[in-house]
Structure formats: structure tokens, C-alpha cells
Amino acid sequence: MDCLLCHRQIRESWPLGFLMLPQKKRVTTTCSDCLAAFHKIDREMSCExxxxxxxxRKLCQDCLKWQAKTTYDFSNRALFQYDEAMKTxxxxxxxxxxYQLRHVFDVTFSHFIGMQTxxxxxxxxxxxxxxxxxRGFNQVTGLLTELSTTDLLVMDRQKKEKRQSQKKRRERLKTSNHFQIDVECPEQIKNKRILLLDDVYTTGRTLRHAxxxxxxxxxxKVDSVTLCR
Structure with missing residues (x-):
């Protein structure tokens, strides 16, 4: 197997038991050198x-501003720092x-989500x-190959409007809410606890709209988990 990021061959050792018995062993998709370039967030040293x-663990300045202008309870947990390696x-x-790059983090991210409340x-x-x-795919569900999700939301962005990734910070914060509840879901979500899943928490505007x-x-109760922050 070649590393999905650097394309060098990954050499793996297979225990004798795997050769003799019909067990399933997940193939390693990313070499240790490439994985070392990504930095996990230390929860004890991160904004709550x-x-x-x-x-x-104190609230950062961004969260203090959100707290001052919102009345609902919401928090996000992230697995990795959004540094240069993650941006690339x-x-x-x-x-x-x-789309193959979803396999770099799909197992790790799924396990992280499973550890939440x-x-x-x-x-x-x-x-x-x-x-x-x-694009042809939802980058978030691509990272969740080991989890089942429920489609409660739909997004209806105007064709002429920029995507969030194309906007500067100030433009992101002014973005209108494009989310709606799926017409088949209103009754099933009342008084339920929801965990939103996304790839990147940048300003928090999109997740808070949702x-x-x-x-x-x-x-x-609504909270979120993202791959990176």
C-alpha cells in the first residue's frame, strides 16, 4: 500500500495469526511520517x-463575543489544529x-466522535x-465511513453567493442562514440531543446557523464536533 499523502510505500508486518485465521485487518493508508505533520488538540489546553x-480551558475571545450575542447553549470539540499541514x-x-484522502482520517475521526456525550x-x-x-461529494460524510448519520438539515444557498471558503472572516460572520429542517423531520427532533459534524470550525458562523x-x-441540546479548529 502506498501512502495517500506522500505516495511512498508503507511496509507493514502481518502477525502470523492473521495469515492462519480469517480475520479482518484494516490496511494502513497513511505513513507515520505524514501523520506526524498533523497536531492533535489538547483538550485540557483548549477553549471550552x-x-x-x-x-x-477559558473561553477564547471569539467565544466570548458569541456568548454576548446569543442565548442558546452551544459548544464545539475539535480533534486537530487547523495548521499548514491541515490546510494543505x-x-x-x-x-x-x-476523495481517496477521506481515508487519512475517517477511522480516527469516527472514533473521536464516538467518545463524545x-x-x-x-x-x-x-x-x-x-x-x-x-465537487461531487460531501466532504463531511466522506470522513464518517464508520458512522451512521441522519439527514435532518438541507442547505439552500443562492447560486450567485460565494461559498464560505471563498469569503474573508468579516464576510463569513455576515452570512445569512441557509439551513432548513428537512420537511420529513420536524416531529422526530423535538426535545432531542443533536451532535453536528463538520470538517473545519473557522468562525463558527455555519455551525451556529445550523x-x-x-x-x-x-x-x-445541540453541539458539534469538527475534524479541526
Whole structure:
């Protein structure tokens, strides 16, 4: 197997038991050198509101601003720091459309999500029709090959409007809410606990729009988990 990132051959040792008995062993997709370039977030040294790596568990300045202008309860946990290595990965995975790269983190991210507080529904953030047409896949569900999610939300972004990835920070924060509850879901989510799933927490605007939509529909608790922050 060649590493999905550097394309060098990965040499693996297979225990004798795997050769003699019909057991399933997951193939390693990424070499240890490439994985070492990504940095996990230390929960004990991260913002308790958004998961940003910092020097304490106190709310960061961004979360203090959100707290001052919102009335609902919401927090995010993230697995990796959104550093240069992760930015390069996201560029190749999302914007270059290399769908195979989902396997770099799919198992690790799924395990991380499974460690969170018990919830009623796991909800991957949807993408709009224009993104489906150009990219061909939802980058979030691609990272969740070992988990089952429920489609509670739909996104309807105007065709002429920029995507979040094309906007600067100030533009992101001013983005309108494009999320709606799926017409078949209103009754099943009342008083339920929802865990939103996304790839990157940047300003938090998109995830908070989704949480606002779910709270307005009667959900009891909405939080999120992202691959990186």
C-alpha cells in the first residue's frame, strides 16, 4: 500500500495469526511520517467553547463575543489544529476533489466522535446543490465511513453567493442562514440531543446557523464536533 499523502510505500508486518485465521485487518493508508505533520488538540489546553488550542480551558475571545450575542447553549470539540499541514490536506481533499484522502482520517475521526456525550442524532452538515455539482461529494460524510448519520438539515444557498471558503472572516460572520429542517423531520427532533459534524470550525458562523435552526425546531441540546479548529 502506498501512502495517500506522500505516495511512498508503507511496509507493514502481518502477525502470523492473521495469515492462519480469517480475520479482518484494516490496511494502513497513511505513513507515520505524514501523520506526524498533523497536531492533535489538547483538550485540557483548549477553549471550552470552540475547541481552539490555547493556554487554558477559558473561553477564547471569539467565544466570548458569541456568548454576548446569543442565548442558546452551544459548544464545539475539535480533534486537530487547523495548521499548514491541515490546510494543505483540506485543499487537496475538498477543493481538488481527491476523495481517496477521506481515508487519512475517517477511522480516527469516527472514533473521536464516538467518545463524545451520548446523543440522539449525529448530523453531518449538508452541502448545497452547486457544491454537489462541482465537487461531487460531501466532504463531511466522506470522513464518517464508520458512522451512521441522519439527514435532518438541507442547505439552500443562492447560486450567485460565494461559498464560505471563498469569503474573508468579516464576510463569513455576515452570512445569512441557509439551513432548513428537512420537511420529513420536524416531529422526530423535538426535545432531542443533536451532535453536528463538520470538517473545519473557522468562525463558527455555519455551525451556529445550523444549531439555531435546530433549536428553533424544538431540539433540546445541540453541539458539534469538527475534524479541526
Amino acid at each position: 467553547g470552540c475547541g481552539r488550542q490555547q493556554n487554558s 490536506y483540506m485543499h487537496d481533499y475538498k477543493f481538488q476533489g481527491n 451520548e446523543v440522539d442524532f449525529l448530523v453531518a452538515l449538508p452541502i448545497d446543490r452547486q457544491t454537489w455539482q462541482t 444549531s439555531e435552526t435546530l433549536y428553533a425546531a424544538g431540539c433540546r
